[in-house]
Amino acid sequence: MTRALPVALAAALLWLAVLPLFGSDYHVSFAIQVFMWIALAGSWNLISGFTGYVSFGHVAFFGVGTYTAALLITKAGWHWLPAGLAGCVPAMALALIIGFPCLRLKGPYFAIAMLGLNEVVRALVSYFEGFTGGGNGISLPPIAAIGPVYYAMGGVAVAVTLVTYWIIKSQFGLRLIAIREDETAAGAMGIDTARLKLYAFLLSAAFPGMVGGFYAWYASHIEPLSVFPLLTTITMIIMCLFGGSGTVLGPVIGAVILSVFQEFVWARFLYVHQAIFGVLIVAVVLLMPRGIMGILRQRFRLPRAI
């Protein structure tokens, strides 16, 4: 298992690297969505999976990323690639504003603050109509080819996964896990818990900002309702939990499996989509709190850092 894994991963990456050369547009855009979910679920994992502080408003970072990129492209004439990457700047700024007061404190303050964040950002975007187009949103020039977006989104997905791997391997990661397991004890061991939680949160906010930036270019049109849906937060949470939070491959596995299900099964049950996710969250929390990775770990000998 341990030896087969890198080979399988390399093969999968190679196949994905050449997919746009022969794949149909449908396949490529489906892959873009999967990349997007891997990056989003993986970024949620960075704060909630490692420190145990639940973010209920991660879509807010995605949303400010989309608006930043859209404004840079349409008003400042930027190329889409730097504009998309720049999506991480306001996302991290927002994370700093919320994280600084809320992560100094233990307990549910952070989760509740994140619960309200999305509505607040959406209200602000709608309010500054002159700048953001209000409820009408912003239209971007249509894109000629989706190949470049594929590689950009794939790049973010890979980056999130590599960063997660680095965190697990590093002292930083060990400290975060110590915070999750027992914050008081971690503090007593000399870990600056408030500062490390904030770092994890900033990292965790940066990636959805970039994903949002590329999404804006890919979707060609954004509006408050389409880029701040609660469902996006719910989806990234359930993907990460289902795959296994606090692991490197968990969010990847969760995102791939649930994206496939979403595409082929649940698309027919749009009305009960959220209810299914609600049931899944409850089931995962109660029955398999360590997700698929936890089950795999019980059956096979897996290295710690995956």
Place this chain on the structure above:
Amino acid sequence: VSVQITGTMVLQVVVSGLLVGGLYALVALGLSLVFGVMRVINIAHGTLLMLGAYVTVWLFDLFGMNPFVSVLVSMPVLFLVGVLLQKLFVHRVVHAPELSSLLLTFGISIFIANAAMVAWTSDYRSVEFLTGSFVLGEIAVSKPRLISFGVALALTGFAFLVLQYTKIGKAIRATSQHRDVAQICGINVRRIDLITFGFGAALAGAGGSLVSVMFAVYPEMGQGYVFKSFLVIVLGGVGNYPGAFFGGLLLGLVEGLASLFLTAQLTEVIAYVLLVVVLLLRPQGLLGGRT
């Protein structure tokens, strides 16, 4: 669009803000009790409020029942819902890390809201029971708001009396002060958990019934209330039950005053700014809390 703000207008928004604040206090008390006893923030609290509102809508539509009287139905119904949720799910995560209870109640909340949408559509409903206002001098006080406030005040007072003087109330307070010691003293803490969760849900349900005469009723109406209730708790000081009452009034007041200067959308933002500022400057609450 600058309108001259007069003293009468200020008085007007202060009064109507305080009236809504009484309702916030009632709903927040439910969240606060559950948090105090089990250290569980019930993310589904707002969804339970929505269910209470639908109980009132249905009783009003089918039997023409007075919405203020229907509190007597929505409270026991929601008490049962709460007991059921506690028995089936929540009791399993009482001792688990916070993440589990937050995510569990979040999942429950999503499910109930979606089920409500499938069952009752997402159309806005309203209970047009009392309309018009009492005119006192220069200000007008909306009748449904005033009566809602009165009922909310009575229920909050009732809850305080129960907590203060009855055996069960004392057991609830003891459990929230120190769970293990309470258990050693012979209190069945699991039973207290069950009753508290039911009681918290009942208060949310009552809040829903009272909200339904003022605002539209729809499956996602509860979303903002968890956040606002938590803000009320933080304003009053965590664990400080009477503080939560003043926290509620304060939030209503601030929102009322903000509505003078800001659009409805930005008024929602004010509550958020208030939370962040309070957490930054005075996390123990404005009135001081129990640690």
